[in-house]
Amino acid sequence: MTATMGHHAHTDRPLIELRQARKRYNIGQPNEAEILHGIDLQVAHGEFLALIGPSGSGKSTLLNVLGLLEPLSDGAYALQGQAVQGLQDQALTLLRRRALGFVFQFHHLLPAFTALENVTLPALMAEGRVSAAAREQARALLDAVGLAGAMDKRPAELSGGMQQRVAIARALVHDPPLVLADEPTGNLDTASSDAAFALMRKIHEQRGTAFIVVTHDPRLAQRCDRIVELVDGRIASDRVSGGA
Amino acid sequence: MQTLLIIVGVAAGVAVIAYITALVNGLQANTVNKTLGTQAHISLRAPDDAVTPSWPHAPGVEVMTESQARAQRLRSVANWQALLPLLEQRPEVRTVSPMVSGSGLALRGEASQSIALMGVDLERYDRMADLRGKRVSGELRLEPGEAVLGTELARDLGLRVGDRFSVNTGRVSESMRVTALVDLGIKDLNRRTVIVPLRSAQSLLNLPGGATVIELQVHDVWTAEQVAAELRRMLPYKIESWQETNAQLVSALRAQSISTAVIRIVVAIVVVLGIASVLVVSVVQKQREIGILRAMGATRGQIQRVFLVEGALVGALGSVLGVLLSMSLIWLFSVLALGSDGMPLFAIHLPFETAVRTALLAVVCGVLAALAPARRAARMDPAQAIRL
Numbered sequence: 001m002t003a004t005m006g007h008h009a010h011t012d013r014p015l016i017e018l019r020q021a022r023k024r025y026n027i028g029q030p031n032e033a034e035i036l037h038g039i040d041l042q043v044a045h046g047e048f049l050a051l052i053g054p055s056g057s058g059k060s061t062l063l064n065v066l067g068l069l070e071p072l073s074d075g076a077y078a079l080q081g082q083a084v085q086g087l088q089d090q091a092l093t094l095l096r097r098r099a100l101g102f103v104f105q106f107h108h109l110l111p112a113f114t115a116l117e118n119v120t121l122p123a124l125m126a127e128g129r130v131s132a133a134a135r136e137q138a139r140a141l142l143d144a145v146g147l148a149g150a151m152d153k154r155p156a157e158l159s160g161g162m163q164q165r166v167a168i169a170r171a172l173v174h175d176p177p178l179v180l181a182d183e184p185t186g187n188l189d190t191a192s193s194d195a196a197f198a199l200m201r202k203i204h205e206q207r208g209t210a211f212i213v214v215t216h217d218p219r220l221a222q223r224c225d226r227i228v229e230l231v232d233g234r235i236a237s238d239r240v241s242g243g244a
Numbered sequence: 245m246q247t248l249l250i251i252v253g254v255a256a257g258v259a260v261i262a263y264i265t266a267l268v269n270g271l272q273a274n275t276v277n278k279t280l281g282t283q284a285h286i287s288l289r290a291p292d293d294a295v296t297p298s299w300p301h302a303p304g305v306e307v308m309t310e311s312q313a314r315a316q317r318l319r320s321v322a323n324w325q326a327l328l329p330l331l332e333q334r335p336e337v338r339t340v341s342p343m344v345s346g347s348g349l350a351l352r353g354e355a356s357q358s359i360a361l362m363g364v365d366l367e368r369y370d371r372m373a374d375l376r377g378k379r380v381s382g383e384l385r386l387e388p389g390e391a392v393l394g395t396e397l398a399r400d401l402g403l404r405v406g407d408r409f410s411v412n413t414g415r416v417s418e419s420m421r422v423t424a425l426v427d428l429g430i431k432d433l434n435r436r437t438v439i440v441p442l443r444s445a446q447s448l449l450n451l452p453g454g455a456t457v458i459e460l461q462v463h464d465v466w467t468a469e470q471v472a473a474e475l476r477r478m479l480p481y482k483i484e485s486w487q488e489t490n491a492q493l494v495s496a497l498r499a500q501s502i503s504t505a506v507i508r509i510v511v512a513i514v515v516v517l518g519i520a521s522v523l524v525v526s527v528v529q530k531q532r533e534i535g536i537l538r539a540m541g542a543t544r545g546q547i548q549r550v551f552l553v554e555g556a557l558v559g560a561l562g563s564v565l566g567v568l569l570s571m572s573l574i575w576l577f578s579v580l581a582l583g584s585d586g587m588p589l590f591a592i593h594l595p596f597e598t599a600v601r602t603a604l605l606a607v608v609c610g611v612l613a614a615l616a617p618a619r620r621a622a623r624m625d626p627a628q629a630i631r632l
Contacts, residue, residue, distance in 0.1 A: 069539060069627035089544055097541030104630065108536045125541040170540070 013081035015178055015210055016043035016066060021075035023061055035061045037233040038075065045177060046208045048201070050221040050241070053230035059214045060182055062230065066212065067180045068096045080177065097126050101171030101209075105183035109155040109163055109170075115142060116151040119170045126174060134173065141169040145199055161192025168199055172209065181213045185220065197223065247558065250522040254562025254606055255569055257515040261508050262570035262594055262602045267577070268504045270592030272497050276465055278429060279493060280486055284341070284372065284459030285468040287489075288327075288475070289482045290319045318346055320454025321481060327458060336462050336471050341368040342455035344445035348413035350438060352401045359397065360436045361411065363445020372461045375426060375439075381405055382424030386441045391420040394434035395427050411438065413448045420444075512609055519558055519613035523551060527621045534621050535629030544622040551618035552611055559610025563603035570594060 023036040035058045043049060053059050064070040065077065068084060077084050080099050084092065101122070109118045116138055123134035142151050145165040155163050164184060171179050181200070185193035197220050203209055213224060221227050222241055229237040293314045321327070324342055331340045344363035349356050362369075366386040370376055376384055380395055382405035391411070393403065403409055403422050410419045420440065428434055446452055462468050465486070472485035487494045527534070534547055574592055 064627040067539065067627075069535075069630070070625070093538070093541060093543045096539070102536075102539045104536075108532065108630065110533055110536065121537070122540045125537065125543075125546060174541075 013078070014042045015045045015047070015080060016041065016212075017076075017078040017081075018042070018066075019076040021062075021065065021077060022073050023058070023065060023070070024073040027073065034073075035233050036065070039233075039235055041228065041235065041238075043178075043210060043212065046204075046210050048204050048211045048225045049213070050224035050227045051212055051214045051230065052216070052218070052221050052227060053236070057230040058233040059230050063180050063182050063212065063214055067100055067102060068092045097122065097174065099176055099178060101174070101176040101179040103164070103167050103171045103179060103181035103184045105186045109166055111155055114152045114154055115147060115158065115166045118155070118166055119173050121170060122174045137175075138169065138173050141172055142166070144203075145169050159192070161188050161195060164188060164192070164196050165199060168196065168203075172203060172207075175207070176209070178210045178212070181211060183214055183216065186216065193217070193220070246522050246525065247554075250518055251558055251562045251565065253518045254515055254558060254610070255565035257511045257518075258563045258566025258602055258606050259569035259573060260511050261605070262567055262599060263573045264504055264507055265598050265602070266570065266574055266592050266594045268500060269595075269598075270590055272500065274590035275493070275497065279490060280465060283486055283489075285462050285465055285486050286460040286472045286475070287484050288321060288331075288458040288460065288479070289456065289484075290321050291480065291482050292316055293319075318449060318451060318456055320344075320451050320456060321458055324455045324458055327479075331458070331460060331475075334471070336464070336467060338461045338463050339368060339371045341365065341372045341459045341461075342442065343369070343457050343459060344442060344449055344451055344454060345456050346413065346445070346449040348411055348438075348448065350397065350401060350409055350411055351417075352403060352407075352409040355401050357397060357400050358436065359411070359438045360433075361413065361445055361448060362437065362439050363442045363449070364439055365442050366439075369439070372459060378426045378428055380425045380427050382422065385423045386439070388441055388444060389418070389420060390423045390441070391444075392424045392426055392439040393422055394437035395425050396431060396434035397436060397438065398422065398425050400435065411440070411448060413450075415450055416448050418444065418448055512605065515562075515606065516609045516613045519555055519610050520616065522558075523555060523614050523617035524620075526554070527551065527617045527624075530621075531624065531629040534624055535626045538624075538626035539630065547624075548618040548622040551621050552614045555610035555612075555614025555618070556607050557610070559607040559613075560603070562610075563606035566606065567594070567599045567603060570599075 018039055018041040021036055021039040021041075022034060024032060024034045026032045039062065051059050051062065061070070065072055066079075068079070072085070079095060082095065084095065087095070109115075110121070113121070116135070119138040119142060120130045120134055123138075124130050127134070139148075139151065142148060145168060147162060147165055147169070150158060150162060150166075155166070158166065164187070168184070171181075179200070184200070185196050188196060200211055200213070201223070204211055211224075213220070215221055224241055227237070227239055227241045228235060293316055321342075328340055328342065331337055342365060344361075346361050348359055348361045350359045364386075366375075366384070370384070375392070382392075384392065386392065391409075398404070401409055405422050405424060408419055408421050410417055420438075426434075426437075426439075428437060440448070442455070446454060449456075460471075462471050468485040469487045472483050472488075475481075476483045537547060537550075571594055574594055577592060
């Protein structure tokens with residue numbers, strides 16, 4: 001892997017452009033609830049952003065919306081300059097393939113597959129098969145996250161920290177411009193958590209990949225470039241952090 | 245674990261379907277074989293003598309008549325020598341055998357037995373009834389003055405190969421020498437059958453140059469009725485197929501086939517429901533994996549395909565196991581279900597075609613069963629699936 005700072009093309013349009021985004025659940029029913037109350041957010045290419053806030057403030061919902069896993073109820077969202085409203089599931093899936101990588105709190109590796117196979121999954125989904133190039137890329141990434149020796153192990157044989165590193169490698173294998181991480185270290189001890197975070201920072205430096213990291217951990221948030229705080233479905237603060 | 249169980253379930257279903265199919269096919273083939281072994285598929289006789297009205301009556305005139313049916317005498321099929329090559333030309337006909345059949349008495353010393361006298365052309369008759377296969381003793385040969393007897397009749401008259409006895413038909417009596425004994429498979433036939441050369445029977449029954457019946461065998465027994473119908477349109481004879489003469493047997497076979505089909509359908513439905521219920525559970529259990537795959541860029545179509553393939557695989561694996569299972573059931577049957585002679589009751593085997601068809605059916609069942617769960621999995625909301 002060569003260090004190619006900012007190798008993702010920077011267009012004039014921001015990577016993420018969210019306008020007056022609202023998300024309501026159970027629309028038309030007695031228990032209708034609005035989780036996001038008109039969010040405006042812009043994220044540039046190559047940013048490293050922490051999304052913080054108390055439980056129930058709408059962080060995960062916002063992340064799902066940004067990840068094209070849930071549609072907005074109201075407002076506008078453009079990813080890489082492409083408006084996503086009205087796109088069919090197929091088009092959303094293709095966009096998600098191209099533009100996004102995911103790291104979940106509970107790593108969510110598929111238990112029946114080896115580490116290497118888990119990492120090549122996005123390639124399998126995109127191409128219907130795992131090409132030699134994709135396999136090479138997956139090996140390089142696992143090597144980069146320090147798991148060269150664990151490629152053929154199944155998730156159950158790996159520690160929590162190792163599993164999370166596999167998940168990070170998986171999010172990066174198709175080289176997306178943006179990685180969305182939902183409490184990527186929430187399940188890890190401090191040492192593993194620091195290591196995983198450092199790994200994400202390193203990739204950010206090397207590849208210019210933008211990260212949006214949802215976290216409860218103020219220590220980690222401080223090590224991001226920008227901190228967006230969500231309270232009750234609204235952006236309470238948006239500030240530049242001291243940086244790592 | 246569930247998948248394993250349902251594969252075994254599918255295997256059981258496939259085994260039952262394949263085994264029942266093979267068993268019933270074997271049973272029916274055996275029954276038809278036994279029934280037709282000594283019978284022609286189609287027989288062709290002179291038309292019945294009918295009473296013809298003495299004068300034609302004018303239209304509009306009601307004539308009250310009562311006529312007694314005529315006694316049917318022994319008559320020859322008109323022009324049968326010319327008919328033989330004509331019938332033999334037909335592609336569906338396997339063999340044609342002319343015969344003079346009538347009744348008479350077999351006498352030896354004090355003993356007399358009523359017999360069914362059959363005058364045949366040995367070459368042709370053997371091709372049809374496989375007389376050689378039924379020979380018990382002696383040498384199958386029919387020169388003038390020679391006869392082949394059913395085993396029971398020979399015992400009743402105390403005859404062995406080479407012995408002489410006389411045949412009496414009321415008009416003529418002739419002395420015959422026994423050349424062979426045959427076991428025709430049915431006791432009553434063995435007790436009454438005397439097979440003699442065509443010419444001897446013609447003279448014994450006073451039908452010089454005649455043949456009372458022309459028997460036909462076709463290649464596929466089930467087409468006999470159809471062939472008979474065609475012949476009936478062309479020829480002015482009384483033509484009967486074995487299906488007509490064995491109407492009860494045919495309807496019994498049909499009832500058997502229908503109930504087998506019902507069993508097969510019910511088993512197939514059970515298999516479909518079984519696979520479907522396992523897949524429904526599997527979709528719920530794999531919600532999170534489905535969500536992850538969707539986040540990793542899997543389309544709805546890809547998710548749907550995964551479950552359809554799972555259904556097809558369950559069907560395919562189940563059918564492979566099931567076919568093996570049914571083969572061992574069939575083997576067990578042939579080992580355990582023995583007749584009094586220690587031989588299997590009848591031969592059953594699983595034709596390759598049936599095995600393949602049953603396996604295909606199971607795969608189709610698997611895919612059908614997977615349709616609803618697969619659609620459900622594909623429609624699942626990825627965000628919700630991951631959260632669970």
